[in-house]
Amino acid sequence: xxxxxxxxxxxxxxxxxxxxxxxxxxxxxxxxxxxxxxxxxxxxxxxxxxxxxxxxxxxxxxxxxxxxxxxxxxxxxxxxxxxxxxxxxxxxxxxxxxxxxxxxxxxxxxxxxxxxxxxxxxxxxxxxxxxxxxxxxxxxxxxxxxxxxxxxxxxxxxxxxxxxxxxxxxxxxxxxxxxxxxxxxxxxxxxxxxxxxxxxxxxxxxxxxxxxxxxxxxxxxxxxxxxxxxxxxxxxxxxxxxxxxxxxxxxxxxxxxxxxxxxxxxxxxxxxxxxxxxxxxxxxxxxxxxxxxxxxxxxxxxxxxxxxxxxxxxxxxxxxxxxxxxxxxxxx
Amino acid sequence: xxxxxxxxxxxxxxxxxxxxxxxxxxxxxxxxxxxxxxxxxxxxxxxxxxxxxxxxxxxxxxxxxxxxxxxxxxxxxxxxxxxxxxxxxxxxxxxxxxxxxxxxxxxxxxxxxxxxxxxxxxxxxxxxxxxxxxxxxxxxxxxxxxxxxxxxxxxxxxxxxxxxxxxxxxxxxxxxxxxxxxxxxxxxxxxxxxxxxxxxxxxxxxxxxxxxxxxxxxxxxxxxxxxxxxxxxxxxxxxxxxxxxxxxxxxxxxxxxxxxxxxxxxxxxxxxxxxxxxxxxxxxxxxxxxxxxxxxxxxxxxxxxxxxxxxxxxxxxxxxxxxxxxxxxxxxxxxxxxxxxxxxxxxxxxxxxxxxxxxxxxxxxxxxxxxxxxxxxxxxxxxxxxxxxxxxxxxxxxxxxxxxxxxxxxxxxxxxxxxxxxxxxxxxxxxxxxxxxxxxxxxxxxxxxxxxxxxxxxxxxxxxxxxxxxxxxxxxxxxxxxxxxxxxxxxxxxxxxxxxxxxxxxxxxxxxxxxxxxxxxxxxxxxxxxxxxxxxxx
Numbered sequence: 016x017x018x019x020x021x022x023x024x025x026x027x028x029x030x031x032x033x034x035x036x037x038x039x040x041x042x043x044x045x046x047x048x049x050x051x052x053x054x055x056x057x058x059x060x061x062x063x064x065x066x067x068x069x070x071x072x073x074x075x076x077x078x079x080x081x082x083x084x085x086x087x088x089x090x091x092x093x094x095x096x097x098x099x100x101x102x103x104x105x106x107x108x109x110x111x112x113x114x115x116x117x118x119x120x121x122x123x124x125x126x127x128x129x130x131x132x133x134x135x136x137x138x139x140x141x142x143x144x145x146x147x148x149x150x151x152x153x154x155x156x157x158x159x160x161x162x163x164x165x166x167x168x169x170x171x172x173x174x175x176x177x178x179x180x181x182x183x184x185x186x187x188x189x190x191x192x193x194x195x196x197x198x199x200x201x202x203x204x205x206x207x208x209x210x211x212x213x214x215x216x217x218x219x220x221x222x223x224x225x226x227x228x229x230x231x232x233x234x235x236x237x238x239x240x241x242x243x244x245x246x247x248x249x250x251x252x253x254x255x256x257x258x259x260x261x262x263x264x265x266x267x268x269x270x271x272x273x274x275x276x277x278x279x280x281x282x283x284x285x286x287x288x289x290x291x292x293x294x295x296x297x298x299x300x301x302x303x304x305x306x307x308x309x310x311x312x313x314x315x316x317x318x319x320x321x322x323x324x325x326x327x328x329x330x331x332x333x334x335x336x337x338x339x340x341x342x343x344x345x346x347x
Numbered sequence: 348x349x350x351x352x353x354x355x356x357x358x359x360x361x362x363x364x365x366x367x368x369x370x371x372x373x374x375x376x377x378x379x380x381x382x383x384x385x386x387x388x389x390x391x392x393x394x395x396x397x398x399x400x401x402x403x404x405x406x407x408x409x410x411x412x413x414x415x416x417x418x419x420x421x422x423x424x425x426x427x428x429x430x431x432x433x434x435x436x437x438x439x440x441x442x443x444x445x446x447x448x449x450x451x452x453x454x455x456x457x458x459x460x461x462x463x464x465x466x467x468x469x470x471x472x473x474x475x476x477x478x479x480x481x482x483x484x485x486x487x488x489x490x491x492x493x494x495x496x497x498x499x500x501x502x503x504x505x506x507x508x509x510x511x512x513x514x515x516x517x518x519x520x521x522x523x524x525x526x527x528x529x530x531x532x533x534x535x536x537x538x539x540x541x542x543x544x545x546x547x548x549x550x551x552x553x554x555x556x557x558x559x560x561x562x563x564x565x566x567x568x569x570x571x572x573x574x575x576x577x578x579x580x581x582x583x584x585x586x587x588x589x590x591x592x593x594x595x596x597x598x599x600x601x602x603x604x605x606x607x608x609x610x611x612x613x614x615x616x617x618x619x620x621x622x623x624x625x626x627x628x629x630x631x632x633x634x635x636x637x638x639x640x641x642x643x644x645x646x647x648x649x650x651x652x653x654x655x656x657x658x659x660x661x662x663x664x665x666x667x668x669x670x671x672x673x674x675x676x677x678x679x680x681x682x683x684x685x686x687x688x689x690x691x692x693x694x695x696x697x698x699x700x701x702x703x704x705x706x707x708x709x710x711x712x713x714x715x716x717x718x719x720x721x722x723x724x725x726x727x728x729x730x731x732x733x734x735x736x737x738x739x740x741x742x743x744x745x746x747x748x749x750x751x752x753x754x755x756x757x758x759x760x761x762x763x764x765x766x767x768x769x770x771x772x773x774x775x776x777x778x779x780x781x782x783x784x785x786x787x788x789x790x791x792x793x794x795x796x797x798x799x800x801x802x803x804x805x806x807x808x809x810x811x812x813x814x815x816x817x818x819x820x821x822x823x824x825x826x827x828x829x830x831x832x833x834x835x836x837x838x839x840x841x842x843x844x845x846x847x848x849x850x851x852x853x854x855x856x857x858x859x860x861x862x863x864x865x866x867x868x869x870x871x872x873x874x875x876x877x878x879x880x881x882x883x884x885x
Contacts, residue, residue, distance in 0.1 A: 197640075271815075279558065
């Protein structure tokens, strides 16, 4: 592994692939925003979503096709689907194309450098955003939330833009401390869980908007009515969090094992470790809040949003501003 | 953790005497209830998260003492105030400890009743079948031509793996009550007990741990873990006094580094030999290749390769002919070792009088470049690999301040001595290997090249394996408790439908966990039970 030359052609292709994926996401974002804004208008859309939501309650496992009675869609509703919906579908297809290119960028970067493609901040962001989009694609297969894709792609595109411009670093081998198989395990667990946490973060913000709208229809009058029901948003947030939280725990655990081998102690309150701990505690609080009378719903959503804020803070502030043992950003 | 609120206090019976003892008891009981309520636990979790944050934002004394001192000095009264409030020692501060202690009490207070409840549940039979299954969130019913016995037998077969019981109800109908997903609570308890164990093991570790750093020249020099004096810096746990360390010795034979063309390091390794335990008597040495990410693990202690650098070698020949050679570690001026700075300090020989000696001490300070290039009289470094070692040095003479009683850095001279005029520069020169500079009194300072040194860390933590064990238990428990769904299912058969023939079968279901997504599974099972088909056989 050490000393192997970097394949510059491949890394160049990876960069192009990454840029193209970003551009395609932007296009898909525009499509989704069109669907969201002009889609089958207001109430009827919300009505249909609610109907579908009821039919899909508990679409948990992969075998959702069996015996679920298809939502009773009358032909009239089908007719109103119209252009906006078609544009939304095109957006989804574009997103899938973007994800494929995104994946290709990751793979080629890895092949070019002969190591896993998450050794600096640019690559890490590439991996996190990839996971976020994949998770979202899985979510919209199960929940009627496709028209909200734009709002997930927005942070993804911003992250990818920042990663590709400000934080870009040339493909290179990593320093000795990073040359361990734990780089594969620890960082992939961290990147995957952070990527998934993006989804409940966005869903929880929507949940807050939706409940505010339900309490007082004058608030977010236009936007709120187009959101899926609060129940669906809550379920998206909960399911994804429940999936990501053990993974995140696993990531921290592997980090501790690696730190013991590399730095001489398994836990040392390094800024990154501290912030990961804070995020872990916040998500633990989210899970507990759902079992506490008076804390379900709005408060839980606020906590989940907070957890996502800590995750983003951990990615940017801790890597770029503070100096600690995790300063591998490869920036500057 | 307890999810229900404590019941409201019953109205006081007449003749209740509010004696002090009772009041104390009531106070204790209410405190305990308050502390172990879920709401309190949530607030404590938040406080813990909030209290941990300053540790990421402010410099911490345990991680970087000089930076902390600098921060306090830079921020005036604000820095002092933060220091008084222990913001630079967050994780050993009174308030942080208070929060996690309270949280631990809260945790125990939740776990105890929950464990008893758990044992009770594991022994209990599934609950009675509700009278009206149709009121449950999941309900299906149908009339089937099959007999009651046949339906129940099929149900029993289908509900294999469920904990179930068959009952005959007061109205003569028969029902099966089944429940599944008990592992959820098991996982939950394992997770929380694991957490408790982890915290205790972590705290215990803080008592008996120690960590020390030492620089060893990579020329066959030895380090022996015989006492605190052998270390350059030493951080003991609360119950470690530095005596009674596990004895072992490490001999550092060489060090090598590999770099990319851009000067980025990609590999560090050092051939060492060690002896521990019985080897110390027999004098046997074992070989080990010490690398980053691959510490030397001895019984109780671990040896890490944390850093490295160059020690330039200087030889001084005094006018009376005595020579002394020293190789003292210099430190990199930036991340790579392209340029290094330091101070090599000499005492003059044969000067017994301390006052005399303090006018004649020598220090060589300046820059060392392993791949040096002098351009316009300025030394620059071409890379971290030793191809053309050069130094640009100032030779200082006078009082180094070594006898002042104050500790000083090995990498620099005491600037206050220079400011006082007690230490003056007597020569400045750029030297290649073998070149020398002669001082006004005839003393010759010669640069003899450089050698590698490594910086080792020795860590001792007797509880870290226990911490790992508890952490793995937590992870497994967490997986079980989040992924397994607890759900109930009831089947009731009433012979004779409306037509008087066949059997009415009712199936009801209830998920006992939040957002469990039980609908799918319920629909499937209910359909099989109602129609008598078995999907697996199809």
